[in-house]
Structure formats: C-alpha cells, structure tokens
Amino acid sequence: METTVTAAELTRQDRCDRCGAQAFVRATLPTADGMELLFCGHHFRAHELKLVAAGAVVQDERHRLDEPSYSASV
Template structure:
C-alpha cells in the first residue's frame, strides 16, 4: 500500500486482527513505532485513515489469492 516500508517480518497464521481476531494480512506501523494488525477487510477499511496519519502499511493480502489458488481458504 506504500512503497516506503522498511523490511519487516512476514505475517503468519498466528498474527491476528486487532479488530476482530481473524488472521492478519495487513500490518500498520504507526509513526511512533507501534504496530496494528488487521485482517484484509479491516485493513481496507482503515488504510486511508492510517496512511493519512503517517503509518506505513505492509499489505500481504495477496496471500489470500495464493491460498485460494492452492485450494486453501483462511479468510
């Protein structure tokens, strides 16, 4: 979602959305360094507001497409 994100560790199945508890596919790193994790739905919902406040967004929602192509569905 942004091109300026410093390298971070990939999100795993253990990472959960801070809003609903589903698997996280989006990490928002706030200007102070704190991270918020979101599922794809909540990541899309809050991305613009987070970006406007200076957060860097790590978007791994492409994993959902990869999982569906392999016959897996973790959404």
C-alpha cells in the same frame, strides 16, 4: 533474493486487532515506539485512509489470500 521489506512476514499467528481473523496487513505508526497494528483485509480497508493520513508504514500481504495454504484456513 533481497527485498525492501524489513519487517517479518505475517503468519497464521498474526491476528486482526479488530476481529481476530488472520491478519494480512501490518501498519506501523510513526510514533516513538513504532506501534504496530494488524488488520484483516476487511478491517484494513475500513481504516486504510486514517492510517495513511497518520503516516503509517503499511505492509500489505493481501496477495497471500490467493495462496491455497492460506485460503484453506479462512
């Protein structure tokens, strides 16, 4: 099934840039190099307003926190 998501899904290897917890949100900044930032749910909430204000494209996969295969590792 086709989706509008162009970036790869986040994996267990993707870690929050701030604390090292598993990342569930990827924010791509509108810069020339398309800098990506990864956040856990906690730190995304802390930075969400600034990211949106900066025009970042947010890929939010926090719904996956509810999946047993992920919550078991948190």
